[in-house]
Amino acid sequence: MSEMIDQKRRDFVSVAGKTAAATVIAPGVFLHSVANASPRAEAVTDKVRYGMLIDSSKCADGCSDCVSACDKENGLDQLIKPEGASDDLWAQQKPRWIRAVKVKDNLTGHVSSLPMMCQHCEKPPCVDVCPTGASFRRDDGIVMVDRHTCIGCRYCMMACPYKARSFIHETVQFKQTATPRGKGCVESCNFCVHRLDNGGTTTACQDACKQGAIIFGDLKDPKSALVKALSKYPSVQLRADLKLNTGVRYSGI
Amino acid sequence: MKKISYSEWGIKSPHYWGLLAILGAVVAIGGFAALFMEHSGHWVTGMTNQVVWGLPHVFAIFLIVAASGALNIASIGSVFGKKAYKPLARLSGLLALTLLIGGLLVLVLDLGQPGRLIVAMTKYNFKSIFAWNIYLYVGFIAIVVVYLFTMMERKANDYTHTVGTIAFVWRLLLTTGTGSIFGFIVARQGYDAALMAPMFIIMSFAYGLAFYLLVLMFTFNADNRAIGDKMIARLKSLLAVFVAAIFYFVLVYHLTNLYGTENHDYEAFILLNGGIYTTLFWGGWVVAGLLLPMGILFHPALGKSRGAIAAASFLVLIGGFSAIYVVVIGGQAFPMAMFPGKTIIESGFFDGVGGAAAAYTPSLPEFLLGLGGIGVTLIATVVAVRLFQFLPASLADEAVDPHHS
Numbered sequence: 001m002s003e004m005i006d007q008k009r010r011d012f013v014s015v016a017g018k019t020a021a022a023t024v025i026a027p028g029v030f031l032h033s034v035a036n037a038s039p040r041a042e043a044v045t046d047k048v049r050y051g052m053l054i055d056s057s058k059c060a061d062g063c064s065d066c067v068s069a070c071d072k073e074n075g076l077d078q079l080i081k082p083e084g085a086s087d088d089l090w091a092q093q094k095p096r097w098i099r100a101v102k103v104k105d106n107l108t109g110h111v112s113s114l115p116m117m118c119q120h121c122e123k124p125p126c127v128d129v130c131p132t133g134a135s136f137r138r139d140d141g142i143v144m145v146d147r148h149t150c151i152g153c154r155y156c157m158m159a160c161p162y163k164a165r166s167f168i169h170e171t172v173q174f175k176q177t178a179t180p181r182g183k184g185c186v187e188s189c190n191f192c193v194h195r196l197d198n199g200g201t202t203t204a205c206q207d208a209c210k211q212g213a214i215i216f217g218d219l220k221d222p223k224s225a226l227v228k229a230l231s232k233y234p235s236v237q238l239r240a241d242l243k244l245n246t247g248v249r250y251s252g253i
Numbered sequence: 254m255k256k257i258s259y260s261e262w263g264i265k266s267p268h269y270w271g272l273l274a275i276l277g278a279v280v281a282i283g284g285f286a287a288l289f290m291e292h293s294g295h296w297v298t299g300m301t302n303q304v305v306w307g308l309p310h311v312f313a314i315f316l317i318v319a320a321s322g323a324l325n326i327a328s329i330g331s332v333f334g335k336k337a338y339k340p341l342a343r344l345s346g347l348l349a350l351t352l353l354i355g356g357l358l359v360l361v362l363d364l365g366q367p368g369r370l371i372v373a374m375t376k377y378n379f380k381s382i383f384a385w386n387i388y389l390y391v392g393f394i395a396i397v398v399v400y401l402f403t404m405m406e407r408k409a410n411d412y413t414h415t416v417g418t419i420a421f422v423w424r425l426l427l428t429t430g431t432g433s434i435f436g437f438i439v440a441r442q443g444y445d446a447a448l449m450a451p452m453f454i455i456m457s458f459a460y461g462l463a464f465y466l467l468v469l470m471f472t473f474n475a476d477n478r479a480i481g482d483k484m485i486a487r488l489k490s491l492l493a494v495f496v497a498a499i500f501y502f503v504l505v506y507h508l509t510n511l512y513g514t515e516n517h518d519y520e521a522f523i524l525l526n527g528g529i530y531t532t533l534f535w536g537g538w539v540v541a542g543l544l545l546p547m548g549i550l551f552h553p554a555l556g557k558s559r560g561a562i563a564a565a566s567f568l569v570l571i572g573g574f575s576a577i578y579v580v581v582i583g584g585q586a587f588p589m590a591m592f593p594g595k596t597i598i599e600s601g602f603f604d605g606v607g608g609a610a611a612a613y614t615p616s617l618p619e620f621l622l623g624l625g626g627i628g629v630t631l632i633a634t635v636v637a638v639r640l641f642q643f644l645p646a647s648l649a650d651e652a653v654d655p656h657h658s
Contacts, residue, residue: 093296093301101604104596104598105594106595106596125439125440128381131384132373150366151367151369158306161440163302163591163604238592239591
């Protein structure tokens, strides 16, 4: 009698164990195969270096199409001003990945309009100073933040010479699937990395610019429109004195 | 030299518990402020995407800088062999610990993700001075604990000199690390100077000693313990020299900046037209923090008055707080030179249009969090001197024999 019960117990434990194993492992196997099927399964290499040329002479005064497109693409327009926050302060606290800037030469008075964003430096100060390595540069030149390891110390914001980064000051209620975001982390322009990793070749700001002032592409591809334009027109790096070898170049300023 | 006896702080029980209650309330309010900030997000503070480090960082850096300086008294005794300082060493080690813990708590509780402290402890980017600082701070705590043990356990006394030397070198590295947080920043005009590290070291000497003097005078006074005139004279002279040294560093820093045209706008901002930062630089850092204390401490009559010495110490701390405020916040408020030779006339991100400084108004929660850090320092100090033998029974001149060195 007791042997029979033991056998039943053994059978039960065996079936339960197999079921549990199947429940735990199967989704992992499934997800792994799904992940492998996507373009993201291929490791990023340094055979490409993403970059941008911004022709300030084409950038229209008063236009903010690139800013709106970036806000929409990366869910920045979904952030809601916290209840009770003052308008003035909130304006300085809400995140911005790209902004329109107008500068005037002190001697000549020449005025240029241009969009400013992360310059995707080859030697980014934000990456140097990040204590946990959350701020990192991919092999393809994109500088971005790993939001899982960002502790929100903001040292990268202190170190960035372009003031390109924003801190999330508020609880995030809505966000894009492609752009995860959370209170207490730092973020900045990542060249619409979700597009590139899924086979895309353009950024939202570039697509939105009716003037054609933004050319995005691979700095290492001699046939790319970007490299052709860079070899044709004179261009500069912002704060070239810092020798950061920025991925974003400007002409017409 | 007579054998020095130590004893627990013997103030009356109601006084002790009353003090704990007040400090406990300060700590509790600071804790609630931190919870409120973390729960709501940093929008409830005055910090923005322009001024990213605010009042909590001023408190934290001030306390951390003072912590390494507070250890100096112990170092003078056990590393440099000045026997008159030996009775002062235990309190010196204790204050180094409590100041550092208070400062670190404020720093950590201001993080956007304080719950991820474990990430900061397990993932390191060794090119970051912040990552090094994590080791320097934690290592400092461990070394000072061992240092205190070698002082307080008779069998371990033989090791005091060795451990004290390690602690002394470590504290120099620690403050170098803290100063380099700013010294290594190439992006901002007010930072990016190798002078930051040694200037922070000399600042730590003064702020640590000023804090030490105040705690020493308060605890001894409350407990009717004697401090001899010669002992007080030694400490106040040391403080005066440290303050004079800060004055020298400030002078060199600004003169060097003034020589180079590229820094003229920044210098004008700090020295002439920077509003609150100019006021704090001259009124807080220079007058209250340097000139007045030097005037008091070097004065033949005032320099002998204990009340005046205490006031001078307090002024040094006010000056220190102002100095850190000017460095940390002023350095961020001044617009970054993103387009040298050009003026920004419009911006969608507060980029210093027309050279305008970034706005920053500290909020109440930030202030309370910082105050909570000071509360933690004081409560830990009070409890420790009450429970353990940190304070010498007497620092009267005949008990210490200051001529014996």
